Amino acid sequence: MxxxxxxxxxxxxxxxxxxxxxxxxxxxxxxxxxPEISSSLISNKILSAKELITIKYQYTNMGQFENQSYFYGWKVPFTRKRFIVTYDGTINAGVDLENLDIKIDGKNINIKVPKSKILAHEIDEKSIKVFDEENSIFNPIKIDDYKDFSKDQKEKMEKDAIKKGLLKEADEKTKATIEDLLNTYELLKDFKITVTN
Structure with a gap:
């Protein structure tokens, strides 16, 4: 027993x-x-959403080009050329996500992202309308006139968009998107995530 x-x-x-x-x-x-929580794991997760972290600023603009030949400060008659153009454009602003600075300290994840910048700027060629074109046989309108005009207009519109707060808005959207993205990641649920510029 x-x-x-x-x-x-x-x-x-x-x-x-x-x-x-x-x-x-x-x-x-x-x-x-x-997987072990590392800066490369977090970086890869953020890079997978690269397209989300961009702001598209669309606009319609009208611009005028004018040129006349001068001779010792005097306008040469019959050499004036000008045109007025309307067009639509799109400016993309965002962050270069390749340059993230990620630090992990215990249960704290600190992510520093670079400041936003203009990533691309396109003018929709189909939207271009030319009005009031005035040409001169002594000073004809050339393709370079349109190219220079387009370049000047792009610079002007970018400055205007930045002045209206485009890059600040892109900075805020970037931070919010990264925080939202990482907060939905199950492995990081116990971590405090801070994103700064």
Missing amino acids: KKIKNFISLTIIGLLLVGVSFFLGMNKMKSDLQ
Whole structure:
């Protein structure tokens, strides 16, 4: 009878040890399967949403080009050329996400993103309408006139967009998007995420 009790006790202890070992092994395997939180893991997660972190500023503008030949400060007659153009354009502003500075300190993740800049600026060629074109046989309108005009107009519109707060808005959107993106990532649910410029 005593032998049977000892056998049952040893069996129960053995089963408990097997159960505890199994449980600990499963927890270890589960933690081994979870990727380590590193700056490259976070960086890759952010880079996957690169297109989201861009602001598109669309506009319609009208501009005037005028040119006349001068001779010693005097306007040369019949050399005036000019045109008025309307067109639509799109300015894309955002952040170069390749230059993120990510620091992990315990359960705190600090991400410093560069300041926003203009990434692209396109004028829709189909939207261009030319009005009031005045040409001169002595000073004809050339393709370079249109190219120079387009370049000047782009610079003017970019300055105007920046003055209206385009880059500040892009900075705020970038920070909010990165925070929202990382807060939905299950592995980071216990971390405090701070994004700054």
